[in-house]
Amino acid sequence: MTGDDGSGLVVCAALRLEARAVRRGLARAPAVVVGYRARHAARLPDRAAVAVVGFGGALDGRLSPGTVVVADEIRGGGKPVPCPGARARAAELAGGGLRVHVGPLVTADRVVRERERHVWAADGACAVDMESARVAAALPDGTPVAALRVIVDGPHHPLLRPGTVTRGLAAWRVLARTGPALERWAAALA
Structure with missing residues (x-):
């Protein structure tokens, strides 16, 4: 199941911008673009482990832009998908x-508004994206999956406001620093 590079990991991002950021920190694993709402997730190469990365929205008002949310489970695609090693990855990033x-982490089918943020936050979720559950659903059973999102918007920092570009650039720089932890996670699984 491992690729030609021997890493056994493929890193997925919705946007080219996100993939370009995480590639900066990857030594061997490829970063592929799965598209908005993971339209191309079915075309992922067969790998031993998959990480879904990118920008996300905070559901918890205590999370500020630039915070990395490491999912311990992915919700939104039916049964929650556990993410093994989340605490170890988080400790390494910290x-x-x-x-x-x-x-x-919850996967939504659209940009969420304030009411939805409160509902999901009350259910214990801390961040939202539009791809992770879709990617996880496209994987063969038993494939370890990791998901991490760098917060750009949230209850106190709405997406469609001035400042989003500045927060996005800062999030890009943070995302570029996550690759080594993802590769070490995949190597530990092997």
Whole structure:
């Protein structure tokens, strides 16, 4: 199941911008673009482990832009998908100087508004994206999956406001620092 590069990991991002950021920190694993709402997830190469990365929205008002949310489970595609090793990945990222939070990630089919944020936050979820559950659903059973999102917007930082571009650039720089932890996670699984 491992690829030609021997890493056994493929890193997925919705946007080319996100894939370009995470590629900066990857030594061997490929970063592929799965598209908005993971339209191309069915075309993922067969790998031993998959990581879904990119930008996300905070559901918890305590999470500020630039915080890395490491999912311990992915919700939104039926049965929640566990993400093995989330706490170890988070500790490694925090040791590298990043702000990190561990918790459930919800995949939505659209940009969420305030009312939905409150409902999902009350259910314990801390962040939202539009791809992770779709990617996880496209994987063969038993494939380990990791998901991490760098917060760009949230209850106190709405998406469609001035400042989003600045927050996005800062999030891009944070995302570029996550690749080594993802590769070490995949190597530990092997």
